[in-house]
Amino acid sequence: MINVIGVSSRCFILCIDMMSDIQMDAHKTQLLKWIDEDREKLISFLSDFIQAKSPNPPGDTRKAATHITKFLDQNKLPYRTIAPMEEMVNIVGSFDGGAEGKHLVLNGHIDVYPVGDAGEWMHDPWGGEVVEGKVFGRGSNDMKAGTTASIFTYYYLHKIREHLKGKLTLTCVSDEETFGPWGARYLMKHHPEVLGDTLLNGEPCAHQIRFGEKGIIWLKFTISTQGAHGAYEHASPSATKIAAKLMLELDEKIRTIEYSSPLNVRAALEEARDIIEEGYGPGAFETLQRTTINFGTIHGGLKVNMIPGTVEIEADIRLPVGQTKEEVLKVVEEVAVKYPEVSYEEMNYTAPSHCDPNGEMVGILQRNVELVEGHTPKTLIAMGGTDARLWRYEGIPAYVYGPYAKGMGSTDDYVEVDEFIDIVKVHVLSAYDYLTK
Numbered sequence: 001m002i003n004v005i006g007v008s009s010r011c012f013i014l015c016i017d018m019m020s021d022i023q024m025d026a027h028k029t030q031l032l033k034w035i036d037e038d039r040e041k042l043i044s045f046l047s048d049f050i051q052a053k054s055p056n057p058p059g060d061t062r063k064a065a066t067h068i069t070k071f072l073d074q075n076k077l078p079y080r081t082i083a084p085m086e087e088m089v090n091i092v093g094s095f096d097g098g099a100e101g102k103h104l105v106l107n108g109h110i111d112v113y114p115v116g117d118a119g120e121w122m123h124d125p126w127g128g129e130v131v132e133g134k135v136f137g138r139g140s141n142d143m144k145a146g147t148t149a150s151i152f153t154y155y156y157l158h159k160i161r162e163h164l165k166g167k168l169t170l171t172c173v174s175d176e177e178t179f180g181p182w183g184a185r186y187l188m189k190h191h192p193e194v195l196g197d198t199l200l201n202g203e204p205c206a207h208q209i210r211f212g213e214k215g216i217i218w219l220k221f222t223i224s225t226q227g228a229h230g231a232y233e234h235a236s237p238s239a240t241k242i243a244a245k246l247m248l249e250l251d252e253k254i255r256t257i258e259y260s261s262p263l264n265v266r267a268a269l270e271e272a273r274d275i276i277e278e279g280y281g282p283g284a285f286e287t288l289q290r291t292t293i294n295f296g297t298i299h300g301g302l303k304v305n306m307i308p309g310t311v312e313i314e315a316d317i318r319l320p321v322g323q324t325k326e327e328v329l330k331v332v333e334e335v336a337v338k339y340p341e342v343s344y345e346e347m348n349y350t351a352p353s354h355c356d357p358n359g360e361m362v363g364i365l366q367r368n369v370e371l372v373e374g375h376t377p378k379t380l381i382a383m384g385g386t387d388a389r390l391w392r393y394e395g396i397p398a399y400v401y402g403p404y405a406k407g408m409g410s411t412d413d414y415v416e417v418d419e420f421i422d423i424v425k426v427h428v429l430s431a432y433d434y435l436t437k
Contacts (some may be wrong), residue, residue: 010231031428032425033337034105034156035152035425038093042152042424043048043135043420045129045152045179046140046420047135047137048067049064049067049130049147050143051128052125052173054192055111055114055115056178058086058087059088060087061111062089064110064111065172068151069077071155072151072326073318075109078093078094079170080092080093088180088182089174090173090182090183090184091171091172092169092170092171092187093169095161095168096167097168097267098164101167101435101437102165102197103168103197103198104167104200105171105195105199105200106154106170106200107150107171107201108146108147108148108151108201109176109202109387110141110144110172111174111176111183112138112139112335113408121412123428124136125412126138128140133416134417135414135415135416135417135420136334136413138221139413141407142203143203145403146174146201146203146403146423147202149402149426150422150427154168155425160432161434165436170182179348179350183387188394196391196396198361198398198434199391199396199397199398200333200361200398200399200401200434201387201398202401203386203400204387204403205382205401205402206403207373207375207401208380209366210379210401211380211381211385212321212352212357212392213348213382214288214318214320214321215318215320216317216348216349216385217328218315218317219314219315219345220313220315221226221243221313221315221336222343223246223311223313223341223342224341225308225309225341227308228309230307231305232307236307240308242339242342245313249335250315252423253331254289254291254292255291259327260322261289261320262322265321265322268357271379272379272380275380276288276309289320290329291317291328293315293316293317294316295316295355296314296316298313299311300312321352323352327348351389351397353388354392358379359397361399361430363428364430365377365399368425368430371429372426373422382400388400400419401427401430403415
C-alpha cells in the first residue's frame with residue numbers, strides 16, 4: 001500500500017500509474033512525495049535564484065552562487081567552489097552511493113542573458129515574481145529552472161545515497177552565455193573529476209530530449225578602402241558596397257555546402273520532424289540540417305555624404321552535425337579572395353556535437369517523462385549551444401531535458417510552475433534510475 005498522507009492528488013494518481021506500469025519501487029514513491037511536499041520550497045528557491053542577479057556580460061555570479069551554497073550548507077551537502085576568476089564562481093559537489101556503479105554528472109549554468117532596457121518589461125526582470133502560475137524573470141527558463149532541478153536532484157538523492165550505485169556529481173557553472181573560458185571549459189581542463197560516464201542538463205528544450213547541437217564559427221570581416229567625399233564616386237571604392245556584395249555571395253555559397261551526417265542522427269531528426277517544425281517554426285527542419293550564416297553586426301561609415309573607407313562585419317555561421325570547420329572555411333576563403341579589400345579573422349569556434357540518440361539515458365528519460373508528463377519525448381539536435389557539448393567532445397553521452405523557452409533572450413521570460421515541478425521530477429527520477437541499474 002502507498003502512503004499518500006500529505007501527497008497531492010496529482011502525485012497520488014501519478015504514483016498509481018507508475019505502480020501499475022513499471023512496478024515503481026518505494027524509493028521513487030518517496031522521492032515524488034518529497035518533491036510534492038517541497039513545492040513551495042522549490043518555487044521560493046527559484047524565485048530567489050532569479051533575484052540574485054547574474055547577467056553575462058559582465059558575468060558576475062557571486063550573488064547567485066551564494067544563493068546555491070547557502071542551500072547546500074543548510075542541508076549539509078558536500079561541495080566546493082572553484083573560481084578561476086573571482087567574480088565567476090563554479091560550484092562542484094560529489095557523493096558516492098552505497099555500492100560501485102556509474103558516475104552521473106548534473107550540469108547547469110548560473111549566468112544569464114543581460115536585461116537591456118528594464119522599462120520595456122511588464123514584470124521586474126530581477127523580481128522572480130510568481131504570477132498566475134508562472135515564475136517571471138531573466139533566466140527563469142535559461143536556465144535557472146533547469147539548474148534548480150539539478151541542485152534538488154543532488155539534494156534528494158543524497159538523502160537515499162546508501163541505496164544508489166556509483167557516484168553523483170553536481171556542477172553549477174559560470175561563463176556559459178558567452179562561451180567563455182572560466183566555467184565548464186575550465187572545469188573540464190583542470191578538474192577532470194567532473195567528466196563522469198553520462199551528463200544530464202536542464203537547458204530549455206521544450207520538453208524534448210537533446211542529444212546534440214549545431215556548431216558555431218564566428219568570423220569578423222574587415223573591408224578597407226581609401227574612402228572619399230560622397231560626390232567623388234570615382235575616387236574610391238565604397239566599403240559598404242563591397243560589404244553588401246560579400247555578404248550576398250557568402251550567404252549563397254554557404255547555404256549550399258554539402259556534408260554527410262551520421263545515419264542515426266538523420267533517422268532521429270526525421271522521426272522528430274513534426275516536433276521540430278512545431279517547436280521552432282515552419283522551415284526549422286531544413287534549417288537544422290544545413291549550414292547557415294547570419295551577419296549579426298555591421299559597422300561602417302562616418303557621415304551620409306562620405307564614401308566609407310572601413311566596414312566591419314561579424315558573422316555567425318552554424319554548422320550541422322557531420323560538417324567540419326575546414327569545409328566551411330574553404331568556401332569562405334574562395335569567396336573572400338575575390339575581394340582584395342577584404343580580410344577576416346576567427347573570433348570563436350565550437351564544433352558540432354552529438355551522442356547516441358538511442359542511448360541508455362534517452363530510454364530512462366523517455367520512461368520518466370511518460371510517467372510524469374504523459375507524453376513520449378523525441379530526440380533532437382539543438383540550434384543553439386550548451387555546455388553539454390563539452391562532455392560530448394570527450395566522448396561522454398550528454399543529454400538535455402528542460403522547459404519551454406518562453407521569452408528567452410527577450411522580455412518577460414518565464415517558466416510555468418507546473419512544468420518546472422515536472423522537470424524536477426523527471427530529473428530526480430531519471431538520475432535515480434541511472435544510479436540504481
